[in-house]
Amino acid sequence: MADSPRVDESPALREYAAIGDGRTIALVARNGSIDWLPIPDLNSVPAFAAILDRASGGRIELAPVGDYTVTRRYLRGTNVLSTLFRTATGTVRVTDALITGNEGRLPWAELGRRIEGLDGEVRMRWTVRPGTMLGTASPWIQHIGAHSIVHAGPVTIGVTGSEHHPRRNRQRASSEDALRGAFTTTAGSRHLLAIVATENEPLHLPDAATVDAGIDRTISTWRTWSRTFGFDGRWAGDVQRSALLLKLLIYAPTGAVAAAATTSLPESSRGGKNWDYRFAWVRDAAYSVRALVRFGLREETHAAFSWLLDTIEANGPDLHVFYGLDGGVPRGVTAYDVPGWNGIGPVVGGNRAQGQLQLGVFGDLLGLAGEYVSAGNIFDPDTARMLTRVADRVCDLWRRPDSGMWELEETQHFTSSKMGCWQALDAAIHLAEKGQVSGNADRWRAERERIREWIDAHCWSAELGAYTMVAGRAALDTSVLLHAASGFERGPRMASTIDALVRELGRGPLLYRYSGMAEVEHPFVACSFWLAAALACVGRDAEAAALMDKLVKLSNDVGVFAEMIDEDEVTFWGNLPQGLSHLGLINAAITIEEQAAG
Structure with a gap:
């Protein structure tokens, strides 16, 4: 009857919901x-990381004693999770929220777990067991009066609430490794477990009523946000859920958009391809702001775009591939001596793509700037000058080989990178025509045409009937699909490329990233959504809609997507929630609706 793995097993990645x-x-x-909770920030070394280290990573457990089954959902319009446990003796509902304050986020981390007895009696147990912070700290418990406090490196953690019946063994205090408790629910009963934490700061222990009210306030705050945007087309529920998950990835202190919530979740059972995605990629940030613009969201759009511009300017003159959530430029990679999810390592902090030349990010940035202006916004003089410099830089750089969108070690002349340079200059010309920048638009027009001519001469394969991955080679790459939406090509060549990609890289509704990946990883979720959008852009609306109908069903039970999905077993692989996957869904749904409307 148990609906979950044993404590010594790693839950499947499909098992996870996200709150924030x-x-x-x-x-x-x-x-x-x-099984995952970095404190205080998303990019902190996590005090709770059982997803990467079952034995010593740390977790916060709450479940019935004995066998049970589970159903769960997000409360409508929120990122608050409701889980229903059914046992042979009764039913209990747990509501989980990372609580927000009256004026935004709280100055500490506060997790509220409300437990309501619905019928019968259910014996519940809870454990708060901090981990070793990926092998860098040794947690210890301190008893202060009636309170028991856990320390893990710089993080201090306390447990409070109501009717949660903590257990304290004074005889074994020096050997305790966790805080524990138990209670029994009955019909109509209400218990509360609250975990609060700070980093290198005093710890505030709120009273139970304040935390309980905070759960309701957090629900109301999420629903207020959900009402500020609208999408009433097909797949509206899937779009709203993806938008809510995307909102979780927006780091409120700065407006930066994280690519994913985790690090080192493997892309395949072979291991090795484990990356840290808790950074703000220019590419992902641009796609995120584009989605926010299309929703008509003002505050997030302005915050994210302004942060991106300020960060680029502060760390210039070169455009970096990604930035830290605080606006700096991360350097280096740290390896941690822990086993990883299901023992598949490595576990790392940082990402080695930093320092690469990726020409496509210029198209992402300037394309976003064009959308921002089209939404009725105005550039200040400093922004206009910075974007002018970027456009001029593209004119000089586009002939160079780069690492491409997929951050490969060997630099080559990637087709989608050249298309990104075309997109950058096309957007710059648009901005000049709108009077938003004052650069040499004639130069940009000339270079834009040279780029198109170069792509046509070197990156189109008549034999394959497709744009290739790299100039002069026969491999294919799904990232060229992004340039149906960018406007580079929406005619017969893109339609033919779509067919070639599906033939070689397709597995049902899913696509591998590029040629040869079927041997080393699983299909990349975002690529399939790019395909759906590209189908709409070339006028194949019915195919686009049919593909979307299949894709939205591949999320887990609460609408979360990871980076990759196994083509046979439909299991999740890679980091999650993955921003690019959810952005792909949002932008594909909107594109299909826009194209159908003419």
């Missing part, structure tokens, strides 16, 4: 265990 407060994100498994 604008500063960090927790992953909640179906069995009620919170």
Whole structure:
């Protein structure tokens, strides 16, 4: 009857839902265990990381004693999770929220777990077991009066609430490794478990009523946000859920958009391809702001775009591939001596793509700037000058080989990178025509045409009937699909490229990233959504809609997508929630609706 793995097993990645407060994100498994929670920030070394280290990573457990089954959902219009546990003796509902304050995020992390007895009696147990912070700290418990406090490196954690019946063994205080408790629910009963934490700061222990009210306030705050945007087309529920998950990835202190909530979740069972995505990629940030613009969201759009511009300017003159959530330029990679999810390592902090030349980011940035202006916004003189410099830089750089969108070690002349340069100059010309920048638009027009001629001469394969991955080679790459939406090509060549990609890289509704990936990883979720959008752009609306109908069903039970999905078993692989996957869904749905409307 048990609906969850044993404590010594790693839950499947499909088992996780995400909750957050604008500063960090927790992953909640179906069995009620919170197996990932960095404190205080998303990019902090996590005090709770059982998803990467089952034995010593740390977790917050709450579940019935004995066997049970689970159903769960997000409360409508929120990122607050409701889990229903059914046992042979009764039913209980757990509501999980990372609580926000009256004026935004709280100055500490506060997790509220409300437990309501619905019928019968259910014996519940809870454990708060901080981890070793990926092998860098040794947690210890301190008893202060009636309170028991856990320390893990610089993080201090306390447990409070009501009717949660903590257990304290004074005889074994020096050997304790966790805080524990138990209670029994009955029909109509209400218990509360609250976990609060700070980093290198005093700890505030709120009273139970304040935390309980905070859960309701957090629900109301999320619903207020959900009402500020609208999409009433097909797949509206899927779009709203993806928008809410995307909102979790927006780091409220700065407006930066994280690419994903986790690090080192493997892309395949072979291991090795484990990356840290808790940074703000220019590419992902641009796609995120584009989605926000299309929703008509003002505050997030302005915050994210302004942060991106300020960060680029502060760390210039070169455009970096990604930035830290605080606006700096991360350097280096740290390896941690822990086993990884299901023992598949490595576990790392940082990402080695930093320092690469990726020409496509210029198209992402200037394309976003064009959308921002089209939405009725105005550039200040400093922004206009910066974007002018970027456009001029593209004119000089586009002939160079780069690492491409997929951050490969060997630099080559990637087709989608050249298309991104075309997109950058096309957007710059648009901005000049709108009077938003004052650069040499004639130069940009000339270089834009040279780029198109070069692509036509070197990157089109008549034999394959497709744009290739690299100039002069026969491999294919799904990232060229992005340039149906960018406007580079929406005619017969893109339509033919779509067919070639599906033939070689397609597995049902899913696509591998590029040629040869079927041997080393699983299909990349975002690529399939790019395909749906590209189909709409070339006028194949019915195919686009049919593909979307299949894709939205591949999320987990609460609408979360990871980076990759196994083509046979439909299991999740890679980091999650993955921003690019959810952005692909949002932008594909909107594109299909726009194209159908003419």
